[in-house]
Amino acid sequence: MSAPFLKTVKIWNPNLDRYFELKMMLDTGFEVHNLITWDAVCALQLTNEMNPRTAYIATCLNGEPLSSIGTLIDRVSLPWDLILGAQEIEEHGILSVAGFAGSKHILRKEKKEEKVKAEDRRRDQDKKAEANKVKVDNHKRAKEESSTTSNI
Secondary structure, eight states: OTTTTEEEEEEEEEETEEEEEEEEEEEEEEEEEEEEEEEHHTTTTGGGGOOOOEEEEEOTSSSSSEEEEETTEEOOSOOOSEEHHHHHHHTTTTOOOOOOOSSOOOOOOOHHHHHHHHHHHHHHHHHHHHHHHHHHHHHHHHHHHHHHHHHH
């Protein structure tokens, strides 16, 4: 059984004029940045491009700390070589929710009482918004009047 968010990808290194196969994980819950292991950087022969700076990232489920050197992971027992985080996944449209079996989203139908409650809630919110707008307009008008009378 394969992990759906762990795939082998080919990374092109133009300096070496060749592809490298690496294990990439998509992690929609990881919002910080993308990560790459030190082993992957060595395989890509990009160690000279690094600006080393150690930083704590998170604690793993087994309790071990996950630290990095910049965005390099300093640990060798991981099932992946690089992680694409939520920002990169969204920016490039890598994942999308397709619903059950690739069909449209299946939504639960609202009951009649739920529809009535939702409509009442919307009407109440609209009334409150209108009342707030009146208060804001009155406050602005009063402020303008006080500034014009103080300038006289």
